[in-house]
Amino acid sequence: MKIPLTGERVVMLADGANHSxxxxxxxxxxxxxEVLKLVDRDGLSAAELGRILCTKNAQRVSVNLLGACLGHHHEFWKVFADEYPQNFNFSGLKIVSAIRNYLWHFRLPGExxxxxxxxxxxxxxxxNQNAPPEKPRCGSGGVSSISRGWYVKQPQDETGAPICSYCGNKAAANKQDCLNSSVTDKEKSLSACHGCKLISFCHPCLKRAGQCGHAGRxxxxxxxxxxxxxxxxxxxxVSGITYYNASTKQELTEQVNSEFFTWERVSPxxxxxxxxxxxxxxxxxxTDLHNPTIxxxxxxxxxxxxxxxxxxxQNFPSDFVSDIYYDIKTKELEIMK
Incomplete structure (x- = not known):
């Protein structure tokens, strides 16, 4: 039986009194x-529907139907797909953790x-919940705001060999590869940062090391x-750091200024x-890493x-991308089956 629309019923639903x-x-x-007919009957907006489906009773929601609604091409459902995730707290979460959390609430369609x-x-x-700060938190100069907190781990390929921390290119495997005209300049060599000697960049990207908080060309x-x-x-x-001074071609050791310990990680x-x-x-x-047919x-x-x-x-920080890759490789992104 169709229940007539009343202001009282809309308020009850919006306030959570009749969610069950x-x-x-x-x-x-x-x-x-069919859900649209139900929504029209009760005069619910996409935002109100999203709040209802995220209540403590949400575990009773049909995961198949919710996934179909979120992915539907109707204009109402497009708005709903934007409103529904606003009820989740993603603040401070790594993106893989946030996706794992989100996809466990409905069945992801295959299309x-x-x-x-x-x-x-x-x-x-x-x-919206993890936007980078409008102003850099520390320092000045040419350091990119999205580099802050990153570029502290050397990315590697599947064999454990280092790759360029800025563009991801591999170094040439041997001297013969360097002589091969099909190998680009970027692939011919990697150079370690002069300051820490831990993070490497290919020759063309060494000039970008400063944007990443390192000492390059x-x-x-x-x-x-x-x-x-x-x-x-x-x-x-560390109390001191030894670095290579390119102008004198000597290694120098200095006590680290306390302000240089400020390298808080921000969303990139x-x-x-x-x-x-x-x-x-x-x-x-x-899908690529965990599908046995691939x-x-x-x-x-x-x-x-x-x-x-x-x-x-711009490029994402290398260790940010590397962490994502190995997170997924270690544990499949589980979704509702």
Missing amino acids: AFLREFNDCSSPK SAMIYRIMEGFSKAFF GILGYGRACVAARCLEAGAL FLSADSVNVMAYAIIMLT KRKMCPDEFFRGLRGVNEG
Whole structure:
């Protein structure tokens, strides 16, 4: 029987007084189209529906139907796909952890267009709660704001060999490769940062080391990322640092200024679009690494290179991408079956 729309009923639903009854009616629907009739009957907005489906009774929601609604192409469901994830707390979470949490509340549809719409809504919510600070927290000069807290671990390929910390390219395997004209300049050699000697860059990217908090071509001394990398290696704060002075071609040891210990990690995402690209890449990566029918698995450097320039024209920090790759490789991104 159709219940007539009343202001009192809308308030009851919006305030959570009658969620259980509504959830039973929601689960009785066979499609997003039927749910729309229910929503129209009760005069609910997409935001109100999202709040109802995220109440403590949400575990009773049909995960199949909720996933179908989130990925549906109807305009109401597109708005709902944006509103529903706003009820989750993603603040301070790593993106893989946030995706694991989110995808455990509904069954992800198999159609790529539906997946994209769902992850687009997630990405907006994640970025809103983890946007980088408008102003750099420390230092000045040419250090990129999204580098802060990163570039402290050397990324490696599947064999454990280092790759460029900025672009992800491999070094040439041997001298013969260096002589091979098909090998680009970027692939011919890697150079360690002059400040910490722990993080390596290919020859063309060495000029970008300063943006990453390191000492590269033409930069004397050491950077905050150098100190952070040394502290990470030592497992404690270091009192001094030895670096290569390119002008004198000598190694110098200095006491570390206390302000150089300030290298707080910030979210490297510059937009919701870049979150969405990464989120979709993570879903594709888990399929690639854990689907037994795929024989040739994606390597870390391939995953890295596939994400070049997608962060509003910039690269993601290398250790950020590396952490994501090995997180997914170690544990499959589980979704509702």
